[in-house]
Amino acid sequence: TKREIINKNISEKTEMFNIKEEKLKRKHEEIFDNIIYEGFVLRKNLKTVLLSINGEFATCREGDIILDKIEIIKVSLKTLSIKIENKKYDINLKENEDEEK
Numbered sequence: 001t002k003r004e005i006i007n008k009n010i011s012e013k014t015e016m017f018n019i020k021e022e023k024l025k026r027k028h029e030e031i032f033d034n035i036i037y038e039g040f041v042l043r044k045n046l047k048t049v050l051l052s053i054n055g056e057f058a059t060c061r062e063g064d065i066i067l068d069k070i071e072i073i074k075v076s077l078k079t080l081s082i083k084i085e086n087k088k089y090d091i092n093l094k095e096n097e098d099e100e101k
Contacts, residue, residue, distance in 0.1 A: 028089070037080040037091045047075045
C-alpha cells in the first residue's frame with residue numbers, strides 16, 4: 001500500500017541518517033583521540049603550535065595543512081581550531097596533570 005511505501009522510505013532515510021551520524025561520531029572521536037594540543041610558542045608575533053599526533057610531536061602554524069587534510073585555522077591560549085573536509089573542530093589545550101590535582 002501507499003502507507004507502507006511511505007513508511008519504508010522514512011525508515012530507509014532514518015537508517016541513512018543514523019549511518020552518517022555514526023561515521024561523523026567516529027571521525028570526531030578519531031580526531032580527539034589522535035590529536036593533542038600541547039600548547040604553542042610565541043616568537044616574533046608568530047604562534048608555533050605544539051601538537052602530539054598519534055604519539056609523534058609536530059609543530060605548525062595558523063594556515064598550515066597537516067596530514068594532507070587538517071587545516072590549522074586559529075590558535076588561542078586554550079583552544080586550537082582546525083578544519084577537516086570543511087568542518088570546524090575545536091581541540092582544547094591538554095590539561096597539565098599537576099594542575100588537575
